Amino acid sequence: MQKIRKGDKVVVLAGKDKGRSGEVVQVMPKDDQALVRGINLVKRHQRQTQNQEAGIITKEAPIHLSNLAIADPKDGKPTRVGFKIEGDKKVRVAKRSGVSIDG
Numbered sequence: 001m002q003k004i005r006k007g008d009k010v011v012v013l014a015g016k017d018k019g020r021s022g023e024v025v026q027v028m029p030k031d032d033q034a035l036v037r038g039i040n041l042v043k044r045h046q047r048q049t050q051n052q053e054a055g056i057i058t059k060e061a062p063i064h065l066s067n068l069a070i071a072d073p074k075d076g077k078p079t080r081v082g083f084k085i086e087g088d089k090k091v092r093v094a095k096r097s098g099v100s101i102d103g
Contacts, residue, residue, distance in 0.1 A: 002027065003081040003092065004034060008101070009071040011078040012039055015063065021071055025060070033062035072096045 004010060004024060011021045022036040042061045048054035069078035072094045079096035092101040 002029060004065055004068060004070060009076070010034075010036060010068045011071050011076075012036070012063070012067060013069050013078060014067045015040070017063075021076070024068075027065075028062060031062065032065045034065055034068060035060050035062055036068070039063060070094065070101060073099045073101060 004027060006024050006027055008024045009021060010024055012018055017039045020039055022039045024034050025037050026035040028034065037060065040061045040063045041058050043056050043058050046052060046055055046057045070081055070092075071077065072079040074094070074097040077096065079094040081101065082093045082095050083090055084093045084100075085091075086100075093099070094101055
């Protein structure tokens with residue numbers, strides 16, 4: 001089970017966006033990277049195509065999972081993730097406050 005999933009609120013721990021937070025848009029487990037909305041923005045030159053205009057566009061670049069931490073549901077500060085079995089389900093739990101992250 002992945003510790004960081006699509007839709008999670010995360011905090012950036014290192015890099016140019018250190019301290020900022022955002023929502024995970026996509027996770028790439030094979031590359032150990034994730035796309036976070038509004039984080040690690042880069043400018044790309046776009047060639048004109050039939051359905052897209054030419055120019056410089058700004059988009060999110062992938063960021064390594066080691067530079068991300070889940071935001072604690074209680075106070076929004078970075079926390080580590082643990083696992084707990086509740087009934088017959090395995091759920092993610094914030095180590096900082098003990099609150100369940102899933103649902």
